[in-house]
Amino acid sequence: MGDNPNVYCDTRRADVNDDGFVNTVDLAMLGHHFLEPVPPPTPGYVDPMPTRLDQNRDGMINVIDVAMVGKHFLHDVHECH
Ligand SMILES: [Ca+2]
Ligand SMILES: [Ca+2]
Numbered sequence: 273m274g275d276n277p278n279v280y281c282d283t284r285r286a287d288v289n290d291d292g293f294v295n296t297v298d299l300a301m302l303g304h305h306f307l308e309p310v311p312p313p314t315p316g317y318v319d320p321m322p323t324r325l326d327q328n329r330d331g332m333i334n335v336i337d338v339a340m341v342g343k344h345f346l347h348d349v350h351e352c353h
Pocket of ligand 2: 328331333
């Protein structure tokens with residue numbers, strides 16, 4: 273459990289710009305793509321923007337994704353183990 277490197281923990285996933293922290297920058301990036309549709313993720317590749325912003329992978333950037341990032345607001349990805 274938790275050992276699969278292909279599965280991001282929720283905090284790491286919420287850190288959409290991959291700088292190690294979930295903060296206003298990540299929320300701003302979500303806002304920039306708000307209500308945009310996103311393509312499905314490509315297995316084996318790092319998700320491009322805005323795919324990575326789609327926290328729940330439902331194909332759309334919306335308030336659910338903002339809420340999922342907000343849930344981890346000001347958290348550090350090093351909490352992931
Ligand atoms: Ca970040
Ligand atoms: Ca979504």
